[in-house]
Amino acid sequence: MSLKIDRRLLQNVDWALLATATVLVGFSAATLLTLNPGRAGSSVAFRQLAWFGVGLLALVLVASVDYRRLVRFAPFFYLLGLAGLAAIFVVGKTVSGARRWIGVGVFSVQPSEIFKVAFVLMLVWLLCSRWAQPISVWTLFWILPVVLIPAGLIVKQPDLGTAVLLFPVLILLLVGSGIRLRLLGMIAGLVAAAMPVGWLLLKGYQRERILVYLDPLRDPLGSAYNVIQAKIAIGSGQLLGKGVGGATQSRLAFLPERHTDFIFAVFAEMWGFVGCLVLLAGYAFLLLRGFDIAASSRDPVGRLVALGVTGLLATQVLVNVGMVTGLLPVVGIPLPLMSYGGSSMLMSLAALGLLLSVRMRQFQ
Amino acid sequence: VSLHPGPVFSSRPARTADRRIAVVTALVMAALLVIVGQLWYLQVLEGGRFLDASDKNRTRVRPVAAPRGILFDRHGRPLVDNRPAFTLSLIPRELDRDPVRRDAVLGRVASLLRIPYEELVHAAERASPESFQPVRIRRGLGLEDVAKVEEWRLELPGVIVEVEPQRAYPTSRFAAHLLGYVREATDEQLRQGRYRRGDMVGQTGLERLLDEYLRGRDGGEQIEVDVIGRPVRLIRNTEPQPGAQVVTTLDRRIQEAAERAFEGHAGAVVVMDPRSGDVLAMVSSPAFEIDRFTGTIDRASWLAIVQDPKHPLLNRTIQSQYAPGSVFKIVIAAAGLQEGKLAPMDRVFCSGEFQLGGRTFKDWKEGGHGSVDLYRAMVQSCNIYFYQAGLKIGAETIGRYARAFGFGDTTGIELSGEKPGLIPGPKRDRRGRLIWHAGETVNMSIGQGQVLVTPMQVARFMSGIANGGVLWKPRLVQRIERPERGVLWSDPGKVTGHFDLSPVVQEFLRRSLWGAVNAGGTGGGARIPGFDVAGKTGTAQSISKSRADKGQDHAWFASFAPANDPEVVVVVLSEGGGKGGRVAAPIARKIYETIFLERVAAIEIGG
Numbered sequence: 028m029s030l031k032i033d034r035r036l037l038q039n040v041d042w043a044l045l046a047t048a049t050v051l052v053g054f055s056a057a058t059l060l061t062l063n064p065g066r067a068g069s070s071v072a073f074r075q076l077a078w079f080g081v082g083l084l085a086l087v088l089v090a091s092v093d094y095r096r097l098v099r100f101a102p103f104f105y106l107l108g109l110a111g112l113a114a115i116f117v118v119g120k121t122v123s124g125a126r127r128w129i130g131v132g133v134f135s136v137q138p139s140e141i142f143k144v145a146f147v148l149m150l151v152w153l154l155c156s157r158w159a160q161p162i163s164v165w166t167l168f169w170i171l172p173v174v175l176i177p178a179g180l181i182v183k184q185p186d187l188g189t190a191v192l193l194f195p196v197l198i199l200l201l202v203g204s205g206i207r208l209r210l211l212g213m214i215a216g217l218v219a220a221a222m223p224v225g226w227l228l229l230k231g232y233q234r235e236r237i238l239v240y241l242d243p244l245r246d247p248l249g250s251a252y253n254v255i256q257a258k259i260a261i262g263s264g265q266l267l268g269k270g271v272g273g274a275t276q277s278r279l280a281f282l283p284e285r286h287t288d289f290i291f292a293v294f295a296e297m298w299g300f301v302g303c304l305v306l307l308a309g310y311a312f313l314l315l316r317g318f319d320i321a322a323s324s325r326d327p328v329g330r331l332v333a334l335g336v337t338g339l340l341a342t343q344v345l346v347n348v349g350m351v352t353g354l355l356p357v358v359g360i361p362l363p364l365m366s367y368g369g370s371s372m373l374m375s376l377a378a379l380g381l382l383l384s385v386r387m388r389q390f391q
Numbered sequence: 392v393s394l395h396p397g398p399v400f401s402s403r404p405a406r407t408a409d410r411r412i413a414v415v416t417a418l419v420m421a422a423l424l425v426i427v428g429q430l431w432y433l434q435v436l437e438g439g440r441f442l443d444a445s446d447k448n449r450t451r452v453r454p455v456a457a458p459r460g461i462l463f464d465r466h467g468r469p470l471v472d473n474r475p476a477f478t479l480s481l482i483p484r485e486l487d488r489d490p491v492r493r494d495a496v497l498g499r500v501a502s503l504l505r506i507p508y509e510e511l512v513h514a515a516e517r518a519s520p521e522s523f524q525p526v527r528i529r530r531g532l533g534l535e536d537v538a539k540v541e542e543w544r545l546e547l548p549g550v551i552v553e554v555e556p557q558r559a560y561p562t563s564r565f566a567a568h569l570l571g572y573v574r575e576a577t578d579e580q581l582r583q584g585r586y587r588r589g590d591m592v593g594q595t596g597l598e599r600l601l602d603e604y605l606r607g608r609d610g611g612e613q614i615e616v617d618v619i620g621r622p623v624r625l626i627r628n629t630e631p632q633p634g635a636q637v638v639t640t641l642d643r644r645i646q647e648a649a650e651r652a653f654e655g656h657a658g659a660v661v662v663m664d665p666r667s668g669d670v671l672a673m674v675s676s677p678a679f680e681i682d683r684f685t686g687t688i689d690r691a692s693w694l695a696i697v698q699d700p701k702h703p704l705l706n707r708t709i710q711s712q713y714a715p716g717s718v719f720k721i722v723i724a725a726a727g728l729q730e731g732k733l734a735p736m737d738r739v740f741c742s743g744e745f746q747l748g749g750r751t752f753k754d755w756k757e758g759g760h761g762s763v764d765l766y767r768a769m770v771q772s773c774n775i776y777f778y779q780a781g782l783k784i785g786a787e788t789i790g791r792y793a794r795a796f797g798f799g800d801t802t803g804i805e806l807s808g809e810k811p812g813l814i815p816g817p818k819r820d821r822r823g824r825l826i827w828h829a830g831e832t833v834n835m836s837i838g839q840g841q842v843l844v845t846p847m848q849v850a851r852f853m854s855g856i857a858n859g860g861v862l863w864k865p866r867l868v869q870r871i872e873r874p875e876r877g878v879l880w881s882d883p884g885k886v887t888g889h890f891d892l893s894p895v896v897q898e899f900l901r902r903s904l905w906g907a908v909n910a911g912g913t914g915g916g917a918r919i920p921g922f923d924v925a926g927k928t929g930t931a932q933s934i935s936k937s938r939a940d941k942g943q944d945h946a947w948f949a950s951f952a953p954a955n956d957p958e959v960v961v962v963v964l965s966e967g968g969g970k971g972g973r974v975a976a977p978i979a980r981k982i983y984e985t986i987f988l989e990r991v992a993a994i995e996i997g998g
Binding site: 202262263296300307338341344349 | 412413415419425616
């Protein structure tokens, strides 16, 4: 394998996928631009676009390397990611009570975002290994620490959302790699039994968030404030939205985290139900394309890589929009491609790079 | 563990994996559809409700108090005014939610402005924490305090200084009882639901009577604020609508003169126009400082005023009842002449004492007045003559005339709390026996005993004597008007009663009242040379006879002028003043001198 770009490879580039991603980033930049009129807004939008540029480079880099080669080096990436997660506790920056960032020059990197891609590759590497097949209880036993160690580190930051995200990806990959459904049922039973233990390990505010999700009026000015304001923002957008100027919830800062995790509510307030349909159609297209790449890959490794990456993106989209619309508890998960943030953008585009890579090499 | 992914899925056909991916895809799409459903619910079904919620989030209404209407005297001179005043208020919604930090802010306010800390905490907790309605803490803040609050503004979230129009008075006690004071709505008024907390409400006098007209309608600024309450822009501004203007019947010059003349006395003065029943001046003393109530009065000062043994809040012109004393002799004379029981020529010898049923009734003058007819008896206020006259006329007839003259019943003045007075009369018990002694008739004849009148009743009665028998409802308000809408309400005056005295009797009363002032009578203290004042003095024993204090006698002077064509009635009552002639009559003279300044001066120059 070499970095030399094959003509055949270029013919199979999924331009529609790239175009959809670009449109979504365009929505993101436009939303950020209108959120804060004037220089502050253009600066945020510009930085988001700059990260998109950097992310595109990463995408090209990832796509140009054979994903099989990347999977072969997965343990290396995985250990690097774990080191990043561990480094947070030594040199991490604390922002609003959570240590999630590491300063790299003028930038701050969120290792847990970067780790997600390494995690997918690592799981694929494990599940495709000879000893792992067919999937048995023993396979699961060996895989468990690979999931639990990073999950524990991420929960400690604390970043419950990202940690929780690892499990749907795991389950998806198990399903994709041919686990017997009876075994899957057993795991589900075990998880259900382990829930009360997990509850004890959660931090006070994390428990509070879950309780607030179950009963939004529990504390209207504390944790539920975010959900209520988000619902007001989304709902007041009505069918056609309030437009840029009328989006008072967003522009007057009633909406918290409006650049990052709650950006969907900003978009919903400005463009209404119709705008949301367009946006969700974009994501639906992206995800359908990802699953299609997984299904049409002849290579089991490629199939799993595509499935894992698409599952990762799908979970993030569903959990983020679900939480902003009040369907799920509030956990800090960004909306891929929309939420402001360099690490998230890099992760999303690297993930898309993997998808492109699998598509480009599906006939090899 | 090999680093190279080997051939896998040998046991599972690729088709199974394809099916599984299809199921996963379907699940993800189904989840997206659930989200679309939720968006449909939030944005389309419940969108209106959330739109309201977002408007409520961003808009605040900052009330702008309407200036109260101005009260004018009959010549268009203002009796009260408004001036901008600073009010310290809390906005509950903008106070810190954390009780510790909130209390720190309140503590800072307390030490800056020397306001009791507990008062601030109480005020903050009284209102709903979601309310944007300002809770007023202190009205009438000094400029120095305003500067302090402004200087610390950034450290005092939720604390604001509002500018509100506030009542201003020419002098602090001017026409206090008539105008009445304005104060924050009481808890009782809030329960009735017509006022909001912090509203300024007229509590007594005309301010209370006409509150509906005077208060106007508060305006408001609807402003858009951001999440920390900073104003972003003005959405709508509703101008406050000032209260209506009230034109009273008062004459500010006469009111001031009456207050000046009455200074140092306790009691009441009523000046009335007998031709219309217009109240030209109404003085009740001691008065209260009307402007003390406008700011936030502390509890101690409030109790000091309410519990003052001199009852400064009492409007003595209508709310206090006194024995009329010799003023009541006018009633006896009118009844006796009209009924034919008295003849002007009949003479009675006054030895200074009168015996009846073993009791001795004395004249006020040691040694008596000698032989007197009705005219001299009126002029000299001879008790002995009227004792006998009263017995001749009879208590029932006296009562009938007194009631016809408007005594024993309220005058119908609009101010609240008016007392009806009392005209006693012979009553029979269950077995038909009279519960009445001749001695009571004797006492009644000189306005003592159970007879009780208010100064306003006397003024109306004197107006009736002056105008030929018409009893007017005392009029206080001529009209209420708005500059842009014209007259809203007007009082054309109302005749509530009428008494028919023959012209001869009227002429006799007029002449004898003139004589009492101008022909060496008891009312000589009211005499203005060359100007005809007619009046009757009275010295009434106060009801509390138990007190040994001799100075407890109330001094009356009921009068009108000019005698031949009366334009003004002046009634003076000085509580514990002593002799009516010596105390009350000179006060009336001073008032007349002001009213008829030009005429009196012309007479002096001419004479």
